Structure formats: C-alpha cells, structure tokens
Amino acid sequence: MADKFILQGNVKWSYGHELAGISQSKKILAGLVTSTPVLLRHNGYIALTTAELIIEGVEGDEDLVVPLDNVKQVYLGFDELFPVTAEKSLGMLWQPLRIEYYLSATETQYLYLIIDYNGIYTYDKAWFNTLTEILQ
Template sequence: MPIQQLMTGNVMWCYDHELEQANTADEFRVMLSFAQPLHYHAGQIVLTDTALLISGDIDLHIPLDAMEQLYMGFDDHYKRMYVKNGGLFWQPLRVTYANGSTTSTVYLIIDHDWMGARNKIWYEALTSMFA
C-alpha cells in the first residue's frame, strides 16, 4: 500500500541540544528586521499516515508511533526571545520521540512567513491522528 501524504510544507527546525548552544549573538540576530526565527536546519516536511518526514540539509524520519509528546509553545529551550515579536503571532511545535534507546526533541517552524507560521494547523492535524 502506498504512503499517503496528508500535508506538506517548508520547515525550519532544530534539536533541543542545539538550542543549548545558542548565544547572545543568536538572540540579537533574530531581532533584526527580516530575520528568520532561530533555527539550525531547513527543508521540506511531509506528514504521511505513518511518519513525519523532513528532507533538507539533514534528513529526519519520525515515525508517528515513536512520538512521545507534542507541544506547541515556548519552553526552557526554545525561548520567546528567539522569535521576533516574542511569539505574538505563532509558537514553535515541539516533537519528542523515541530514537532507539533514547529520546530526541525537535522544534519545528512550518511554513513561516512574515505574518507567522502554520504550526497550529500541523499541531491540530497531528493531535487528531492520536485521538
């Protein structure tokens, strides 16, 4: 049976451990006009009926059955200061998933433009798949 693509988009993303390395220069850079939110990777994202697939500078495959937590918002790793306007128009989508014997956490910014991001739509689609 072929894989069914449910949604596609552009994505900027980073791991939680990469955010731990963010410094004052990174924080200042996102405050500049026309600067993108803090991220370390970019590419395309596809939601299928079995996984989140990211292709770009790094490819990432997150099986839906490996997802442990979905969260939309800021936290100790992805801070409001990493986003222009303090996240007034959008918030990052955090996905924590089993990765072998450990867990990994990524922060996604999907279809970002100067008006916001489509993270809420993706969050709602993912949570509805688990309902």
C-alpha cells in the same frame, strides 16, 4: 513529495541539543534584530502521513523520518531552549512546534519546527492540531 500526504510544506528545524548550544544573548539578539527564525539550523520540505513525519533536506541538508509510533509529545509554544524573546512578536503571531520522540526505549530527542514561515506567521498550529488528532 507526493500528494498522498495529509500535510506538506517548507520547514526550518533543529534538534534540541543544537538549540541548547546557542547562547541566551544570541537568542535574544535574534528576536530583536531579525524577522526570520534564524535559530533553526536545517531547511527542507516536510510531509505528514498517518504513520510518519518526513523531512527532506535541501541543499545537502540532512533528511529525517520520525515514525509517529515513536512520538512521545507534541507541544506548541516556547520553552527554555527556544524562548519567546527569540521571536520578534514575542509569540503573538506564531509559536514553534516541538516534537519529542523516542530514539530508543530509554532515549528521547526534541525536534523544533517552524513550518511554512512567511515572515509574519507559520502553519505550526495547523500541524499541531493535525498531529494531536492523529496521535489520539
């Protein structure tokens, strides 16, 4: 990734439908047993420009580009698909970043991101603040 980006980092991410397929008991177990966000399926590098969010997958994982014009909502926090019980600190140290974006005129998709997780906290709040500023 080049230095023309506003922000860039490492990312763990999943689509909403992938998180919906994980049982509640596994989500709770993830918060009790481990300190890593194991619920998220994909790994890669993430970058933000004024026009798009770019994810490059690592180790054969998929790539994703989300035009910022397609973003419907940016949300920082837990919800029914990524509950607070799935995180060991119960949200006191970090919260996931959720982006809802349009796939078509009538269909949206959720993307859950954990950016630059170091075992204690993430940089999701900085990404949230920057995204909301760009989208205003």
